[in-house]
Amino acid sequence: MGINKTVTLITVGLVAIISLMVFALERKSRGQARLFTDGVKIEKTWELPDVLEEVSGIVFLDAQRVACVQDEKGMVYIYDLSSEEIVREIHFAGNGDYEGIAVAKNVLYVVKSNGSIYEITNFSSEEPKVTEHSTRLSRNNDVEGLFFDKNKNRLLLVVKEKDPQAKDYKGIYAFDLAQKKLLKAPAYKMRFEGRPFGRADRDDVQNIFKPSEVAMNSAGEIFVLEGENPQLLVLDPSGKTKALYRLDKDDFPQPEGLAFDPAGNLYISNEGKPGTIHKVKID
Structure with a gap:
């Protein structure tokens, strides 16, 4: 040759x-566009009644009772984990797209996808009082999730779709309970940066992650759920990305609710047939 x-x-x-x-x-x-952390394990599951097939938000009233909303009816359903049944229903508004629920002392708050917040006082009585608060958020933002931050006496709301102020982040906004007003600047800016998001398209931040719920643990870490592409984002107390957990779609078909019980255990609710609540542990 x-x-x-x-x-x-x-x-x-x-x-x-x-x-x-x-x-x-x-x-x-x-393949490494997103670097997920495995380790979300289901410890126990409750199958919910038919009326909660579209459960969209949960919050603990005490160690056994969970207040739930679903995204069609203006009702709060009190579900007992021990008896596994709805023990009370509270009517607060007409039909609508209700996406989150929180409790502050003896007051329940429910958020609608258009940003309206319903304040339900004396909810334990036969005649609760309901007051509606408007915010500058709208259906275009698609508000999902509500959490009471007791350390700052505020409600935290998260937008699923377009942020009302910017293209390079999605905000977690604060509704001040003393002023009964949504603050202009977001409490946290989620830019979806860092190792877990890898090569995510920085020109399309609004579609990288579509939140369905927000909650905070006793350490101040922020937990943000996504329902469309089941995953759980954890932010440190400053709002920086800490971890991103993949959720198995077979077990979490459409996770919409997120709550901590009084002991600090984490629960995730899912729309489905049936709707479910999972008690989970993160390794």
Whole structure:
């Protein structure tokens, strides 16, 4: 074999090897667009009654009773984990798209997807009082999730779709309970950066993650749930990404509710047939 032919074959071979290496690296990069942390384990499951097939928010009233809302009827359903049944229903408004619930002392709050907040006082009585508070948020933002931050006496709300103020983040907004007013600046800005989000498209921040619920643990870490692509985002107390957990779609078909019980255990509710509440543990 001539020297020129040998050199040509070696060159072709090297080009082929390099091309395969580049292809493999690109494929690996695409596969690592999001670096999930495994470790969300289900410890116990409650199957909910038919009326809660579309459960969209949960909050603990005490160690056994969970207040639930669903995204069609203006009702709060008190579900008892021990007896596994609804023990009370509280009517607060007409039919609508209700997406989150929180409790502050003896007051329940429910948020609608258009940003309206319903304040339900004396909810334990036969005649609770309901007051509706409007915010500058709208259905275009698609508000999902509600949590009472007792340390700052505020409600935290999260938007699923377009942020009302910016394109490069999605905000977690605060409704001040003393002023009964939504504060203009977001309490936290989720930019979906850091190692878990890898090569996520920075030009499409609004579609990287679509929150369905927000909650906070006793350490001040913020938990943000996504229902469309089941996953759980954990932020540190400053709002920076800490971890991103993949949720098995078979067990979490559409996770919409997130709550901590008085002992600090985490629960996730899911729309489905039937709707469910899972007590989970994160390793």
